[in-house]
Amino acid sequence: MPSLVTGRLPVRLTPLVGRQRELRDVVDSLSRSRLLTLTGPGGIGKTRLALAAAGAVSTCYPEGVCWVELAPLDDPGIVARVVARRVGVPDSPGQDATAAIVEHVADGSMLIVLDNCEHLASAVAVLAEQLLGACRAMSILATSREVLGVDGERSWPVPPLSLPEDGAPAAAAALAESDAVRFFEYRARLVVPSFRLADDNAPAVAQVCRRLDGLPLAIELAAAQVRMLSVGQLAERLDDIFAVLVGGARTAPPRHQALRATLDWSHDLLDEDERVVFRRLAVFAGGFTLTAAEQVAAGGGIRPARMLGPLTRLADKSLLRVDHGGSDARYHLLGTVREYALERLAEASEQEATRRAHLRCFADLVEQVAPRIEGGSEGPLGLERELDRLDAETPNLRAALEFARDCGDANAALRIAGPLGRFAYLRGHYHEIREWMDAAVTAGTHAPAALRAQALLGSGRLALLQCDYLPAVRRLEAALRLYRELGDARGVASALQVLGSVAREQGRYARAMELHTESLAIAEGAGDRWAVASAHGYLGYACWLQADFERATEECALALRMFRELGDVEGIAWSLLSLGTVARHQGAREQAAALLQESRSQAERIGFREGIAWSLEQLGLLAADRGDPAAAALLRNSLEIHHDLRDRWRTCSVLEDLAAIALAQGNPRQATRLLAGAETLRVTIGTVIAPCDSAQHAATMTGARAALGDEAFAAAWQQGLRAQIEDLQADLAPPGTAIGHRPSGQPEAGTDPPAARTGSRRKPPADAGKQDAGSTAASGMLRIRALGAATVHCGDAVVTAADWGYAKPRELLFLLATSPPMTRDQLGAALWPDLSHEQLGNALHTALRGLRRALGDPGWVVYSDGRYRFNTAWEHESDIETFEQALAAARGARPAAAALPDLQRAVAAYRGDFLAGMAAGEWAQARRDELARSFESALLATGRLHAAAGRYQPAAAAFRRAVAHDPLNETAHRELMTCWVRLGETARAVRHYRELVELLQEQVGVPPAAETTALYRRLAGRR
Ligand SMILES: Nc1ncnc2c1ncn2[C@@H]1O[C@H](COP(=O)(O)OP(=O)(O)O)[C@@H](O)[C@H]1O
């Protein structure tokens, strides 16, 4: 399996000096403890040692080593997300970042290095605890001034560089035994290449090193002075400085004093301009370019054009680092040095002004770069570079947004976040940037409409990409209204276009065509060629989905010509794809193949993954038409990319394509499962089968049913409905590969022979032997609470974290206890989505053992008919069961009004959201959403039944609970307002409406739905 991680180790241009013993010791400790924290004061060498250790152990972690630099972060709230990104977790809508890492890493063996944790210690502690609890083969190496304070953490205080022993001979050869002396020599040679440690200067070097307590950063700063001073002079100066300093700050720990004195001294030696530049550079997060320094650190007599001078001198004095990695050199201050510079900046009272300049600089940068990305007119290399640029500046963008928020500069926040839409799309940063945009809109209620509209449009587009259609429409409609008011044709055209895309994905083709047509007319009116080309492309797309191939060809050919003229690679790839698809539908196979191949290579050229996945799908279908066996592999490949991008809409289509192939290959059962799996996704996101595919879909459906017979078809359909995508993928793997599917019910060698395999359904396992057909486990009744904070009681005792051992056994119990019986592969897909079939055997075996041990009786999990299930025959209580049974009873109640007691039972059982606060995989998130929706429907039904019977007080109480659960549930708000009116409290209803307006404004920046406003008008009229 390829390595999971993307966050590679940073490269250091200077070699590690000494530290061999320390390195061995750290490596050894890391093999004993899964959380090792290197501690010590700033500048002692924690980061350097961690880097060396990470390099030394990298081969021990098959999934790789991931380096996460935390110094540039200020906000503890985004630590998990930043780690997730470095680990290479795909951005997945609505998922908690920690859970996403857990799911991605699962039981993979990986080392995560968290560098510079001190300012975020508690957030890191929480994250580390959750990750290590859930990922049993993960280790964490942290560096921090203080320990993190997590159970099981081992702290490893980093010592200073070794110093010459007292009384060591004064000869250079003897003194060079010490790491500190050799380090001094090494650093001095960087400024004076002819510098050599010799008998005449070695004692003075040793004196300097002792004076500086072996602290590498201090030695580095002092050694930079040998350009101007002999080592003897240096030692004397240090003595003088220390006499002053130590006299003043006796209470500080000696090493801290050494560093402080050295920093003060280095600072004193700067000329005035260098000092000014130095302290202003402290506002950058995660490094900066020369241009940025010119804009932020100049001023007050320092000319931007002369910035390179002070920067070079600061680098010579070791106060500034230079990284030559990317296309432009970047500079940064070492963490400890940056803190010092920040202090100086505050002292000079320049913080506010410099942060303002920083904000301006990055708002300007986005304004410059974003249109080049947005317009798509740059050559492919140019686009890559611009995207890299924004990626590198992300910490600075974050810092600038933070300052904009602190000082209430909503316009600047909108200028930064608003134009980042296409960057977020192409680099897959949907989540964080959508949040930036929403926060900026919310803060900027009085900002210029153009800025608000842009951010609303961007956020709406990202919501569409996440298949989050309702929030997408709210934002897009708000953007559209603003653009209309502004008379901004390009904006109107874009908003209409994205709204059209939402309609298309939802299968409302007529509406999609209307919106795209309107968009085209406006773009033409404004003479915007790119928007015109896009509109033709989208019209063609909606046409071929509806099987109108003739018009599709016209539109897409036009789009292709225009995109070629504009040099927009993404647009070219799209148009070719559409044309190729149409040709395939029309039976023009050769032409289709040529078009699709070209589309694929254009998409590959710019790394445009969505486009690649599309062309693979169409090429696969073309192969299938020819009866070429390569078809399945092409489609599987496409499925993998679409699924990885979390594009559920596309995932459904490819699953259906694969179903047709399975049927053709004589596997109707698999075809049925695939169709049902796709159906589940379609229902979840609310989308339909496109007319151009519906004949094929119906044929597969009918064919599978005819081949299997009604009963077997229904059974396979049920299996598919419950399956996870990964399950279906595993099902599809060609025979002989690692994830090949075996006939279910046959656990392979090495799997836990499940304890209950021989037991009948109603009995505990024979080998449990504690009782026979009794209905209670040896350990007593089990009580499972999954709604709200999760707990498990065995008899009277609560099952604690220590009983579970690690997080997976507990998650496994909740999964089994709240799902129908599951196959091993289904369990694997939910709990260990990244493990191979073989690895899964072990992981499941271990977790089952932990689970059975924690519950004190192996019979709680039963294995029969190829599936694992929770033993419901034994005495137990489960709030989910209560909730779902009550809901089912309510649904079956006749007359409908008789459902009230069952609904009330269901509502009472719902104490909170499913597994609230517990880190669990995506399966739990999906279940949580589903249960929350059921709960809200139950509340609405309760309220309506009360209201229908004239009991408005309890009705209002139910609606209020619905509103409290989801403040954006407008239906519940309307029902509640109606209740107030019925109770004679019209004024309250009106007030409620006004509050709702404010709430929607604040949370999503849009007005209430037309229906709500109409209700309000009616109510207000009554007063
Ligand atoms: N053993 C070493 N060899 C080479 N350079 C070192 C060594 N130890 C520390 N340094 C250098 O000293 C400076 C401070 O070390 P660093 O690891 O950043 O400290 P910390 O992380 O404890 O603040 C850095 O420039 C680092 O590269």
Ligand SMILES: [Mg+2]
């Ligand atoms: Mg450090």
